[in-house]
Structures are given as structure tokens and as C-alpha cells.
Amino acid sequence: MADFDGLSESLNARKTQHLYRSRRLLGSAQQPEQQVDGKSVLSFCSNDYLGLANHPEVKKAFIEAASEYGVGSGASHLVNGHSQLHHELELKLAELTGRDRAVLFSTGFMANIGTISALVGRGDAVIQDKWNHASLIDAGLASGAKFKRYPHCDLNGLERQLNSCSEARRKLVVTDGVFSMDGDIAPLDRIADIADAHNACLMIDDAHGLGVLGATGAGSAELFNLSQERLPVLMGTLGKACGSFGAFVAGSEELVETLIQQARSYIYTTALPPAVAAASLASLKLIQTEAWRRDKLQILIAQLRGGIESIGFPLMRSETAIQPILVGDAALALDISQQLEQRGLLVTAIRPPTVPEGTSRLRITLSADHSSDQIELLLSALQDIYQQLSDEKKAQLSDVKDKFVSG
Ligand SMILES: *Cc1c(COP(=O)(O)O)cnc(C)c1O
Numbered sequence: 001m002a003d004f005d006g007l008s009e010s011l012n013a014r015k016t017q018h019l020y021r022s023r024r025l026l027g028s029a030q031q032p033e034q035q036v037d038g039k040s041v042l043s044f045c046s047n048d049y050l051g052l053a054n055h056p057e058v059k060k061a062f063i064e065a066a067s068e069y070g071v072g073s074g075a076s077h078l079v080n081g082h083s084q085l086h087h088e089l090e091l092k093l094a095e096l097t098g099r100d101r102a103v104l105f106s107t108g109f110m111a112n113i114g115t116i117s118a119l120v121g122r123g124d125a126v127i128q129d130k131w132n133h134a135s136l137i138d139a140g141l142a143s144g145a146k147f148k149r150y151p152h153c154d155l156n157g158l159e160r161q162l163n164s165c166s167e168a169r170r171k172l173v174v175t176d177g178v179f180s181m182d183g184d185i186a187p188l189d190r191i192a193d194i195a196d197a198h199n200a201c202l203m204i205d206d207a208h209g210l211g212v213l214g215a216t217g218a219g220s221a222e223l224f225n226l227s228q229e230r231l232p233v234l235m236g237t238l239g240k241a242c243g244s245f246g247a248f249v250a251g252s253e254e255l256v257e258t259l260i261q262q263a264r265s266y267i268y269t270t271a272l273p274p275a276v277a278a279a280s281l282a283s284l285k286l287i288q289t290e291a292w293r294r295d296k297l298q299i300l301i302a303q304l305r306g307g308i309e310s311i312g313f314p315l316m317r318s319e320t321a322i323q324p325i326l327v328g329d330a331a332l333a334l335d336i337s338q339q340l341e342q343r344g345l346l347v348t349a350i351r352p353p354t355v356p357e358g359t360s361r362l363r364i365t366l367s368a369d370h371s372s373d374q375i376e377l378l379l380s381a382l383q384d385i386y387q388q389l390s391d392e393k394k395a396q397l398s399d400v401k402d403k404f405v406s407g
Contacts, residue, residue, distance in 0.1 A: 018330045019351050029054035030243075032370050036346060042374055043346040044364045049212050049321040050293045051369030052243030052283045065278030073271035077104075078260070081271030089277040090248070092284055096218050097236070099228050099250035103259050106272050108207050108237035108247040109135040113142060114263030115203070115235060115249050116172065120145035125168035127161045127200070129153065129175045131182065134354075136174055136205055145172070152179075155190055162198040171200035172233075177220030178208035181355050181363060183318030185209070188224040192231055203233035211241025212294060212321055217287040228252060241321075242287065244280040246272045293368040297321055300366050300375055307379035311386050312394070314401035316361070324350070324361040325382075328400040332393060333360035336385055343381045359404065 014020040027035035030046050030053040052058055065085060075081035086104055093102035105111035116139035120126050124145040128136060131152045140147045146165055150157035158173065165171060173195045175186045188204065195202040206219040214222025221231050228234075228251060237247040249259055259266055286293070304323055308315045314326045327333040333349035340347050340362075351360045364378070389397075 018334050019353075032367060032374060034346075039344070041341070041344050041346045042377065044366065044370075044378060045346055045348045046365060046367065047208070047240035048243050048369075049208075049241040049297060049365070049367055050243065050283075050287065051367045052211075052241070052286060055243060055283070055286065057286060058243060058279050058282045061282035062275045062279040065275035066273075069274040071273055071275065073273055075271065076267065076269060077271045078267055083271070083274040083277070085274040085277040085281070086271060089281050089284075092281055093236075093248050094250055096216070096284060096288070097221065097234055097250045098218065099234060100253050101256040102248045102250035103256045103266065104272065104277070105247045105249065105263075105266055106269055107245075108133075108205070108235070108239070110265035110269065111235050111237075111247040111249055112136050112139040112205060114265035115233065115259060116140055116145075116174065117143045117264065118259055118262040119143075119201070119203075119233070120170055120172050123168065124170040124172070125165035126172045126174060127158065127165070128173075129179075129186065131179050132174060132176050133180055133205055133207065136176070140174065145170075152182075153184070153186060155187065155194060158191065158194055159198075162194065162200060166198075171195075171198060172203060173200045174203045174205070176208070177204045177206035178213070178320050178322070180208055180322065181324065181350055181361070182316055183208075183320045183322030183324060184316070185213070185220060185223070185319065188220055188226055188231070192224075192226055196230070201233065202231050203235065204231060205235045207235075207237040207240055207247075208320060208322060210236040211283075211287045212297065215291075217241075217291075217294060238280045238283075242280055242283045244283050245276050246280060296368045297366060300368075300370055300372065303372060303375050304364065304366065304379070307375070308382065311379070311383050312397070313382065313386060314397055314405045316405055321366045323364045323366065325364065326359060326361045326400055326404055328358055328360060328396060330360040332396070333362060337362060339385050340378075340381055345378055345381055347378075 024036050030048050034043050073081040090102045112135040121144045126140040126145045127148045130149045148161040150161045209220035211217045213219050232251050234250045238244045316324045330351040337349040347362050350363045
């Protein structure tokens with residue numbers, strides 16, 4: 001390492017640019033009131049949107065399965081790690097999403113890497129929204145297919161990119177269902193029309209939609225009523241609203257069998273612990289039977305949005321549990337996040353390279369486990385902080401609002 005030049009310089013550069021990140025120590029379960037670095041805080045930054053990560057039914061399923069199946073799965077799915085519980089979860093996921101079949105992956109990152117590389121390669125093209133999750137972008141680059149990006153949710157841009165690769169053998173259009181740092185929902189019906197008109201296949205990553213959107217919680221595809229014909233590749237994760245861990249891809253028999261035969265991040269890895277699959281099964285049951293969790297989340301979202309808009313902070317347009325305040329400057333985003341933390345409120349500052357330069361934000365996320373009083377606490381802290389900002393900073397925020405979130 002001694003001669004591996006430049007590491008400490010680039011670390012220092014991150015510090016001076018307010019881009020250095022460090023990890024906190026969580027000393028309790030993932031829930032609104034938690035212990036972080038030894039202190040009690042109220043968290044607004046987890047992806048546990050429905051409050052299932054620490055749910056008694058989910059924990060019970062996990063513990064019971066662990067006592068029967070043990071902890072490690074001991075092998076990959078194609079050797080002898082594919083347990084009865086994995087199999088049941090795949091059947092359940094296919095049923096929930098209205099697809100022929102589903103296949104489990106160990107993580108969402110691995111599902112995206114494995115799926116895109118199994119579906120496209122040299123001579124093909126992959127066309128992605130610029131703000132897609134890092135795992136999709138990396139998957140596109142790693143696939144060897146011609147890689148094209150279009151401006152965020154820009155349908156003309158998508159058409160242009162599709163026209164520019166009309167010679168490709170296969171064309172795969174890929175978008176997040178709900179964008180992870182923005183919270184907005186992709187116009188999937190129109191994207192599906194365009195993909196269809198260009199003889200391209202559509203894939204969505206519904207990490208933030210599954211469980212939260214749609215009448216039964218089946219996610220963005222359900223919201224837009226997109227069948228397997230129109231949306232052939234549906235990827236979702238189980239570590240966010242499901243409160244568990246893992247991911248899956250759902251679609252036709254041919255798609256799923258192709259992934260089982262060819263997705264390297266499926267083949268060459270140990271299967272998830274079966275108890276994790278049991279926990280996911282329990283949480284899917286709650287997602288389907290307890291619609292009140294989605295309804296409550298919507299009520300909290302409306303309360304938060306109304307409050308933030310009246311304070312004056314630039315709030316991004318979002319109907320989902322992800323409600324970012326667009327601050328612009330990385331140092332200011334960090335400063336506000338630290339002021340909130342001093343008041344016992346945890347909201348992460350998201351900075352480049354996760355988001356584009358000049359669009360640093362406070363990413364507030366809500367959970368059905370939050371109470372209306374807890375939302376009020378956050379709003380009153382934000383109001384205090386806003387009032388104490390210098391006029392210059394307020395003007396800066398107002399510029400950001402005009403530039404990015406007007407209308
Ligand atoms: C979190 C996330 C992933 C990665 O899923 P993991 O299971 O955490 O690896 C993929 N895509 C999107 C959009 C995500 O938000």
C-alpha cells in the first residue's frame with residue numbers, strides 16, 4: 001500500500017469539499033426511535049417505509065425458520081442451497097407481482113448486475129435514465145452493450161437514444177420505478193409505449209416502489225397496471241419496504257430460466273439464509289393484509305409536505321416516502337443535517353457523487369411507524385433552523401427553488 005500513491009490526498013480532498021462520509025453506529029433495531037452513536041435519536045433516514053424491519057411477526061418467522069433450517073444456506077441455489085423457503089418466497093413474489101415466475105438474488109445490486117449482463121452484451125444496447133441507481137449504471141457499463149443515457153424522465157431523450165441505436169440486436173430500456181434520491185415516480189406507462197414502439201424490452205428497478213405503491217403493494221407496475229407483456233423485467237428488493245433482505249426479478253418463464261442459467265451473480269454466490277426468506281414471506285403477508293400501512297404513510301407524507309412548503313424550504317416533487325429538501329450547496333446541506341442531529345433528529349445530507357453537483361439535499365424518508373407528533377417535531381426544528389439562516393443563505397435556497405423545483 002505504501003507506494004499506492006494518492007489515497008490520502010484524495011481522502012483529504014473529499015474532506016475539504018465537504019464530501020467525506022463516515023458511518024454511525026446503530027445500537028438498536030431499525031425503527032423511528034433508535035440509538036445512534038450511543039444517543040437516542042428520531043430517525044428520518046431509513047428505507048424501512050412500512051415499519052416492518054422490527055415487526056414481531058417478521059422476527060418470529062425469522063427465528064422459527066432459523067431454528068429449523070439453521071443459519072447459513074451452505075451452498076448456491078444451483079448446488080443444494082435452494083431451500084423450500086426460498087422456493088415458497090419465489091412463488092409468493094410471482095403471485096404478488098402478477099408474473100409467471102420470480103427468482104431470488106442475494107441483493108438488489110447483484111440482481112441488477114446479473115440480470116443486465118445476462119440479457120444484453122456486445123452488439124446490443126442498454127438505454128437508461130441518467131438518475132438510475134448506481135447498481136443499474138454499473139450493470140449497464142459492465143454488460144459490454146452499447147450504453148446510452150437519457151436526461152431524467154425525458155421521454156424525447158429516450159426516443160432519441162433509441163433512434164441512435166436502431167442497429168442494435170437487442171435493446172433494453174432500464175429505469176428506476178421510484179428514484180431513490182428524488183422520490184419521484186417514472187412515467188412508466190409512456191416509457192412502456194416508447195419501448196414497445198422501438199421493439200425494445202423494458203426493465204424496472206422497483207426497490208422503492210415495492211410494498212409502498214399500488215393497491216396491494218405490488219409497486220410501480222401495479223400503480224400503472226403494467227402487465228408482464230408491457231413490462232417484461234420487474235426487479236424489486238426486499239431490504240427496503242419489506243424490512244428484510246434480498247432481491248428478486250420477476251417475469252416470464254423464459255426470462256427467469258435465462259437468469260438461473262446465465263446470471264453470474266446468481267450462479268456464483270451463496271443462497272440467502274433461509275430464515276431471511278421466511279422473514280420476507282411474513283412481511284409480504286403484512287404488506288398484502290395491512291393496507292393501512294400504505295394509507296398512514298400517505299397521510300404522514302401530506303403532513304410533512306404541507307409543513308415544509310409553508311416554512312419555505314425547496315421541497316422536491318415527490319408522492320413517495322422519499323421527500324428530499326433540495327439545498328444545493330453540499331456544505332449547507334451538511335450544516336442543516338448537523339443542526340438537526342444536535343436536536344436529536346437524524347436526516348442524512350446527500351451530496352455528490354451520489355447526486356449531481358449543486359443538488360445536495362436533505363433526504364427525509366418516512367415510515368408508517370412514524371407518528372404525526374414526530375413529524376411535527378421535525379417540522380418545528382426545520383422552522384427554527386430556517387429562521388436562523390442568514391439572508392444570503394435564504395436567497396441561495398430561493399435560487400435553488402426557482403432553478404430546480406419551480407411550479
Ligand atoms: C437499494 C437499491 C438497490 C440495491 O438493493 P440492495 O438489496 O440494497 O443491494 C438497487 N436499486 C435501487 C433503486 C436501490 O434503491
